[in-house]
Amino acid sequence: xxxxxxxxxxxxxxxxxxxxxxxxxxxxxxxxxxxxxxxxxxxxxxxxxxxxxxxxxxxxxxxxxxxxxxxxxxxxxxxxxxxxxxxxxxxxxxxxxxxxxxxxxxxxxxxxx
Amino acid sequence: xxxxxxxxxxxxxxxxxxxxxxxxxxxxxxxxxxxxxxxxxxxxxxxxxxxxxxxxxxxxxxxxxxxxxxxxxxxxxxxxxxxxxxxxxxxxxxxxxxxxxxxxxxxxxxxxxx
Numbered sequence: 001x002x003x004x005x006x007x008x009x010x011x012x013x014x015x016x017x018x019x020x021x022x023x024x025x026x027x028x029x030x031x032x033x034x035x036x037x038x039x040x041x042x043x044x045x046x047x048x049x050x051x052x053x054x055x056x057x058x059x060x061x062x063x064x065x066x067x068x069x070x071x072x073x074x075x076x077x078x079x080x081x082x083x084x085x086x087x088x089x090x091x092x093x094x095x096x097x098x099x100x101x102x103x104x105x106x107x108x109x110x111x112x113x
Numbered sequence: 114x115x116x117x118x119x120x121x122x123x124x125x126x127x128x129x130x131x132x133x134x135x136x137x138x139x140x141x142x143x144x145x146x147x148x149x150x151x152x153x154x155x156x157x158x159x160x161x162x163x164x165x166x167x168x169x170x171x172x173x174x175x176x177x178x179x180x181x182x183x184x185x186x187x188x189x190x191x192x193x194x195x196x197x198x199x200x201x202x203x204x205x206x207x208x209x210x211x212x213x214x215x216x217x218x219x220x221x222x223x224x225x226x227x
Contacts, residue, residue: 040219041219043217048213091156101159104158
């Protein structure tokens with residue numbers, strides 16, 4: 001069974017530029033999560049999708065961050081414009097029905113200069 | 114609100130020694146508890162979980178954890194450390210009515226000395 005795929009693995013941009021991250025969850029997993037992990041901290045949930053609907057985006061900075069999961073499968077997280085404090089690892093995770101086990105992708109390390 | 118506290122951001126043990134990583138949580142309802150491990154430049158891998166039932170749970174790579182409601186703790190242990198155990202470990206909590214949203218502790222970096 002293939003795991004959660006993410007791309008790119010690394011990205012370096014200048015502040016005020018835009019960037020997009022892609023995630024493909026485990027096949028059949030209805031729930032998809034995006035987490036932000038700042039160096040030295042635990043991951044923090046940005047947004048949670050159930051199929052293609054948003055369950056929780058209370059921690060998403062909506063003035064600059066957006067995410068979509070149009071067909072209930074893969075998802076894109078966008079930052080526009082980026083700030084220095086957005087430097088972090090962005091983790092995508094997915095889980096199946098009736099389970100709280102989340103499977104994580106390798107993450108995208110974003111550096112904003 | 115739920116929260117997780119991991120005592121000690123860095124723990125160092127000798128190879129073959131006991132590993133003990135501490136985790137305390139706060140939750141107003143029965144929690145579901147997890148330990149994840151993160152190797153450098155990789156995502157998080159589930160070590161073990163507690164949802165209901167037996168309070169001593171066994172996970173992969175010889176790790177286990179015990180849910181102690183009276184102490185609001187879920188400490189991770191391994192009887193004998195191996196060099197390959199060196200990594201970052203995260204404790205996390207969720208509630209059934211939160212749809213799976215995980216609240217993570219700040220992490221504990223485990224070093225294993227030869």
